[in-house]
Amino acid sequence: MAQQHDPRQNRLLGALPRDEYQRLMPSLERVELKLGESLAESGKVMRHVYFPTDSIVSLLCVMEDGDSTEIAVVGAEGIVGISLFMGGETTPSRAIVQSAGGAYRLKGELLKDEFDHASTLQHLLLRYTQALITQMAQTAVCNRHHSLDQQLCRWLLLSLDRLPTDELVMTQELIANMLGVRREGVTESAGKLQKAGLISYHRGHISILDRPGLEARVCECYGVVKKEYDRLLSYHRPG
Amino acid sequence: MAQQHDPRQNRLLGALPRDEYQRLMPSLERVELKLGESLAESGKVMRHVYFPTDSIVSLLCVMEDGDSTEIAVVGAEGIVGISLFMGGETTPSRAIVQSAGGAYRLKGELLKDEFDHASTLQHLLLRYTQALITQMAQTAVCNRHHSLDQQLCRWLLLSLDRLPTDELVMTQELIANMLGVRREGVTESAGKLQKAGLISYHRGHISILDRPGLEARVCECYGVVKKEYDRLLSYHRPG
C-alpha cells in the first residue's frame, strides 16, 4: 500500500514541484506519532521538522505553574518546527501529538538548506507560517471574547478539518488542557452539544454527528482562520 | 539634526550591513505617524512597510461586532507589514498607531526584492517574525489565564520598552480597546497602580514612576516575550 503512505498526503510536500520533491524524498522518514508524544519542548532545539499526514499536533504555551493553552493546531496542511527555518532554532512553546497518526520527518539542516535556496518550498513555508500566525492571533481574540461553548465548537471544527474521520480520540480532560479551562467546564459545554444532537461522546471518543450544527454555533474565529488557510494554502498541485 | 532622523534608529535597519543598507536608504521615506492612524486594514494590500523609529504601532484583531484586541505591538525593534514578505500580501488584522512618532516607510515591492535576494535583511526579518509570533502566542495565554491587573502591567511594560520616555499618551478608553476589556476595568486597575505609587496618570497621560514595581506585579508573559525578543534580535551592529 505505497499509496497509503505517501509523503504527498501532506499538503506542503504535495505542493512541491517534482524536482524539489525528489531532492527531499530520500531524506523523508516516515514516523508514527503516538497520542501525547512530544515533538518539541520549550527552548530545546529540534533535530527534525515534521510533516503530518494523518496526525494532528498541538502547539502549546506552558506556564510556570504547569497550566497550558493551545495556541495553534497543525495537521496535514502544515509543518511542525517552523523555528528551524525562521532562524530562531527554538521556541518557548511545546508541540504535542493531539491525534495519533503518521507523519514524515526531515533533518533540520536539510530543510534549512532547501529553504535558503529560495525554493518553492521557501514560499510555501512562509505562506504557511503566515496562516499559522493568523490562527494564533485569532486564538488570542477568542480567548478574550468568546464563551467556552463557542471555543469548544471552534476547537472541534479545527480538529475535524485536519482529520479524515468524524471521530476524535480525546478525553474532556485533554480538551480542557488545550483550551486552558477546567475539565468540568468542558463536561458542561460538551453536554450541551450532545443534548443538542451535534456530537456524541463516550469515554474519550467523540463523534461529530452534525457538522453544520457546530458551524452554526461557532464564533467567527473559526471562519476567519479557515478562510485565511484556504487563501494562503490554495496551491496548484504540480503535474 | 540629521542624527535625530536616522533610519538606523530602527533596529532592523540598524543591523543591516553597509551595502544592504545603502541599497535601501535612498528609498526610505520618513513619515510622521499620528495617533490613531491606520497603517493596515483587514484584507487590504499594503503599499508600504513601516520601520518605526520612535513610534509604536499596535496590531489589532477586529471582530464583526467592532470589538478589538491587540495581538502584538511593534516599535523600533520591528517592522509593520510582514505579510508583504511572507507572501500573503494581506492579513486579517489591523495596524493602528498607538504612540505618535517617526517611522520610515519603504515600497512593498522594494522590500520583497531585497528579501528574496536571500540577504541579511531576510534573516533579520524572519527572526523578527518569530519574535512576533512569540508575542502573539503569549498574548493568547495571558488573555486566558491572567488578571486584568497583570495584563495592564504587561501592556505598560511592553509599551514602555518601545518608547524613549517614561510617559505614554493614552486614554484608559484606548487601553481598554487594546486589551479587549471594559474601560471601567482599566480605570479600576490603573487606580490600583496609581495608589501603589507605580504610575500616575492624568487625562490621557500616563507616567511610569516605578518600573521595578510594575515588573514585580506583571505576569510571566512579559518576561517570556522580552527574553525571546532579546534572544532573537540581539544583532551585532555592523561596523
Next chain:
DNA sequence: GCGCTTCTGTGCGTTAGCGTACATACTTAG
C-alpha cells in the same frame, strides 16, 4: 466667562468560569 466634549470615578446587579468536593459510571488488570 460659558457650554460642550472628553476623560475618569463609582456603584450597582448579573454572569461566566473557577476551585473544590464528591458521585457515578465504564474499562482493564489481576
Next chain:
DNA sequence: CTAAGTATGTACGCTAACGCACAGAAGCGC
C-alpha cells in the same frame, strides 16, 4: 469477579469581569 484506575456528571460558593447608569472633573471653543 473484583479492585483499581480512568472518564464523566453535578453541585455549591466564590471571584473577576461584564453591562449599565450616572456623576464629577478637566480641557477646549467661543
